[in-house]
Each structure stands twice: as structure tokens, then as C-alpha cells.
Amino acid sequence: MLRRFIVGNWKMHKTISQAESLVKDILQMYQPQASVELTIAPSFISLPAVSRLVDSTPIKLAAQNTCANDEGAFTGEISPPMLRDVGCHYVIIGHSERRHIFGETDQDINKKVHAVLHHALLPILCVGERLEERQSNKTKAVIQHQLQTGLKGLESHDFAKITIAYEPVWAIGTGQAATVDQAAEVHGYIRSFISTQWGIKPDQNRIIYGGSVTKENAKSLFQSPQINGALVGKACLDSESFVKIAELATDN
Numbered sequence: 001m002l003r004r005f006i007v008g009n010w011k012m013h014k015t016i017s018q019a020e021s022l023v024k025d026i027l028q029m030y031q032p033q034a035s036v037e038l039t040i041a042p043s044f045i046s047l048p049a050v051s052r053l054v055d056s057t058p059i060k061l062a063a064q065n066t067c068a069n070d071e072g073a074f075t076g077e078i079s080p081p082m083l084r085d086v087g088c089h090y091v092i093i094g095h096s097e098r099r100h101i102f103g104e105t106d107q108d109i110n111k112k113v114h115a116v117l118h119h120a121l122l123p124i125l126c127v128g129e130r131l132e133e134r135q136s137n138k139t140k141a142v143i144q145h146q147l148q149t150g151l152k153g154l155e156s157h158d159f160a161k162i163t164i165a166y167e168p169v170w171a172i173g174t175g176q177a178a179t180v181d182q183a184a185e186v187h188g189y190i191r192s193f194i195s196t197q198w199g200i201k202p203d204q205n206r207i208i209y210g211g212s213v214t215k216e217n218a219k220s221l222f223q224s225p226q227i228n229g230a231l232v233g234k235a236c237l238d239s240e241s242f243v244k245i246a247e248l249a250t251d252n
């Protein structure tokens, strides 16, 4: 069985000093377990300070986004070599807020996936449908398009390095998480699509769920064999909730 993967996406929260104190609290409370991998994604500006604190601990570092280019005239951007340099292992790519607020396309996302892999970083590719797409039975078509374009040009061996995060847009920040059945159905679809396209064994794909995950609903989500972990937003800003979610990932 794949290790459970719990990622805290801090989004645009926490100053540097607040970030340091949140990480210190997490480190104090968290009892690492071999069956769980814990990763946090602070803002770019907090990465150096957080990196120093998690260095030589089992907690890994992720960035929330990246530029697809290595360097150059890209004002305001941060590149994969810079993220490696600061100690990131993972990069979240194609989060729905990047897609829908900042207009990232599947083509942009595909370039980022390739850039991240090229620099030996590990992508966490986010996919997910909007409410109106679900209501008009377009969920699978939307996810298929996001995967087909977002993962274009990848080889089968790349999939050992890729995590897919299924984050239905309607569940993000709404307090209305997908039900276990809804999440499991889409995770199953993602597995079969990737298996058909790239010949990966379905159970070798790491697929995590995001969207209003809390310490109250995490246990039932983790009971599904389709759900290999969680991408946590709001609940990861509180050390006790985040550590509790990580503990629940070890329990079953």
C-alpha cells in the first residue's frame, strides 16, 4: 500500500513569524509514523524560514506554485531551481485558485509539470470540476481534459513521482466536503484513465483528496482505499487540527 500523503496548503496566510510559530507547534505535537508522509506548503516568502525549521525532520516542504521557466525576465515569478535551492521537495501545480483566479490554463500547467520534473522536484497536480460542471454531469469530461492536457508528454516512469490531488472546486473553502463515495468515484476514474493512457497499475497512482477536509471528516475519507491522503486548506492553519488529520491517516 502507498504511504498516506497529507499536505497542508497554507495559501496566502501567515507572516514569516506566524509561519515559524505554526511549524514549531506542529513539530512539537507530531509523532512521525512510517505509514504517513507529512508536507507543508507555506507562502514563498516563508519558505526559507520554514525550511530551516523542518530541515532534518520528517516534514517535507512544498511550494504552492512555480514559474515554468528557469530564470529570466519574469517579474514576480519564482523558478523550480529556486524552489529546490530553498529545500522544497514538492510543488503544487494547477490549484483551482491558480486556474480560476489567475487564469492558468491546462497548457500552462503542463509546462510547469515538465519544468518541475526536470529539476527533480515532485509535482502535486490539482484537478477538479466546478459545481455547474458536476450538476450537468461533466465531472469526468472535465477531469479527463485536465489530466490529458496537464500530463501531456509524460512517460510512464514519471508517474512514480506524481501525485494527483482531486479538489472539486465546489468543496474548496465551503465547508461542504465531497462525500467519500463522490471522492472515491472520481479517484477511481482518475486511476483508470491514467492506467489506460500510460499503462500504470491503478493502485500505484497516488491520489489525494482536497476540499473542506477537517479532523472530523478525515477518518471516513481515509477509510476508502481510493483515497491516499489529503490536501488540506483551512484546517492546516491550526496545528492541532493538522496534526490530528495526520494522526487519523495512520489509524486505519
Ligand code: 13P
Binding pocket: 009, 095, 167, 171, 172, 173, 174, 175, 210, 211, 212, 213, 231, 232, 233, 234, 235
Ligand atoms: P479547504 O480545506 O480550505 O477547503 O481548501 C482546500 C484546498 O484548496 C487545499 O489546496
